[in-house]
Amino acid sequence: MDDSINAANEAITELMSSGQPVLVDVVRARDVIDVLAGDSKVLLHAGPPITFDEMTPPMQGSCIGAVLFEGWAQNEQEARQLLAHDVTFTPCHHHGAVGPMGGITSPNMAVIVVENRLRGNRAYCTMNEGIGKVLRFGAYDASVIARLEWMRDILGPSLAQAVRLTPDGYALTPLIARAITMGDEFHQRNIAASALFAKDMGPLLARTDIDRSVVADVLQFLADTDQFFLNLAMAACKSIMDAARTIEEGSIVTAMTRNGKDFAIRVSGLGDEWFTAPVNTPKGLYFTGYSQDEACPDMGDSSITETFGLGGMSMIAAPGVTRFVGAGGFSDALATSDEMDEIVVGHNANLSIPTWDFQGAPLGIDIRKVVATSITPIINTGIASLEPGVGQIGAGTVRAPLACFVKALEALAVKYGVTSTDD
């Protein structure tokens, strides 16, 4: 059994390291995600399936914002009623998409379209709104809605025009390979990748026929939004992992995600099934005036970056982030990646990390190794306030719960016709 699993895992990690995610367009979600195309009221959310009642307050806040943005309701009270009775919820992951934090994605939000040229599959993600009061952290006041409208009407179409000037789309792997040498881990730190992306968009936008005051506004937003690349990284990782999981064998984690209630993983040999366990609450550093007591439990599809070996898995690539997420100094960053190294099957030769003595990023989380060592993946994450409307209050790290890996390994043992290790 181990031989055939190992062979499958090798094929999967080969697909992972040779992924070719390319930014090809920015469109409205309804144009590319079937379930959002009709007249019924549907919202995508982060994590495995969940009902509105079960959602954390900030995730509910995001839903309210989305309903107001779509014009389905005129105020918060109307929105809450609608959400309780008339809105259908479905995970981003079930529709080729990923969403940060609440992950709430509604039909008319702008989404980036990333194509993995290796297999031709596509992945979608909303764009990063910047910091402060933002929908993904549960804020939904007028400024939040106005920004979403600007992103739908101005930012999205402008970037789409710019990207279409690149004959084959805008390749993301070369940029990720550069930025991982520049202190980014692509989850809580994307400053290098965002700067590289912004400077490449400059001449493209200047060559469009978009009004130059709009060009200035778009370039200013990109220049100011250090985490802009996070959502591109998420879509890139989703497109890579979806191609990799076409091999329906082996023990590699193909998705990790959280909805504020459950942490869930998918495993290559176990198809679309989610294996869940209650989420942990992130520990970290808080913005002035906030504390751990106010921290919302872990949520978001952004841990698709860790699934691909970035984020907390590649902590050593980004020693600058360790102080932001309260994870110590350089030696702590090194210890973290060295620990993560124990639960993966290899290294990504295309993502060499200078601070890891040029070793490639950790590649391919193997649930057998997770269970054998009890070492669970570490995730770098933003921390939302439990109170809806407040938004982000800090950043930190959180561990995936061991229980979902144990459940998955038991299912894998059944699939391969061997008795559980407990027997």
Place this chain on the structure above:
Amino acid sequence: MDDSINAANEAITELMSSGQPVLVDVVRARDVIDVLAGDSKVLLHAGPPITFDEMTPPMQGSCIGAVLFEGWAQNEQEARQLLAHDVTFTPCHHHGAVGPMGGITSPNMAVIVVENRLRGNRAYCTMNEGIGKVLRFGAYDASVIARLEWMRDILGPSLAQAVRLTPDGYALTPLIARAITMGDEFHQRNIAASALFAKDMGPLLARTDIDRSVVADVLQFLADTDQFFLNLAMAACKSIMDAARTIEEGSIVTAMTRNGKDFAIRVSGLGDEWFTAPVNTPKGLYFTGYSQDEACPDMGDSSITETFGLGGMSMIAAPGVTRFVGAGGFSDALATSDEMDEIVVGHNANLSIPTWDFQGAPLGIDIRKVVATSITPIINTGIASLEPGVGQIGAGTVRAPLACFVKALEALAVKYGVTSTDD
């Protein structure tokens, strides 16, 4: 004696770490450098004083290019004659300027203007031409001259307009502090700083009334020129060191520079005097088709970055550069900065290096420590071909020769009225 030297050194390093270099303008050299303003034919060059005959072939090549660019001669032969008889040469450093490699600066070249707000003094440097055939490495064909003309007529005035839109100029210290956490050491690696600069110029240029095809060309050049920030870093370091050396006491190195023949240093307690020794030839990695035999001896004012504690001194900040300059892996980068740490008097609290466990960049090279340990500063440098017209053939590291530090220490002993250590 040691107490008064130590006190002076402390005051000097305080001026160094609190420097506030700000990009305020881009103009023609003749507009800001008096010696270039008149009708006589004057060229600035890198390093301490040197005659045309003594220059390395690539430095002579740069001179030919400058003469053709200025229209002082119509062809190479005429240019050589003019250079041998009718051109006056003077070091950049004597005129508030610094120049990369050959450092050849002629009256109508565009120069950036950096003001150190701490003291109000200004420093000048030409702009980075990109890679391949470029004047600074001794190339002078029609493409080189055409690029210099474009930089004079388009790039310079465009950036000047953009920078003037920032009310107080474009502050360089915050950018350097960010980019040192992103793998730059600001001599052979400026990719992060150049990207941050380019993305900030985008919205500014879009807000000018410059023709948008020109805006596109300028942003494309900035996006493509990973070393663009080197020259900004050089001018910033020059402005900082010139402010620091207003304290005319102590044993801190205030300039290190090379003209292809001599390596020269200035020391805080010894004013404008240059202490020289024959230069070494860099060792490193060569572009395909070239080898160490063809390497030109060390030249350029760019070692002003090491004088301030960047470049090779901060090797650990840029493990990504070690493979480019042939300086080994991560542990070698660490060993290099740890070694450099032995010859400085402190650390720059404003330039924290995550990969050095957040220690500040090395600050203040003390000639007493250099002589006592025989550890000389290491410099990350480009390598020019000995043959003029070829340009850059590699990149590597080179050591400052010990002899110039010994000479300076002897002079310092005389100044402070103590006998030489040899007596």
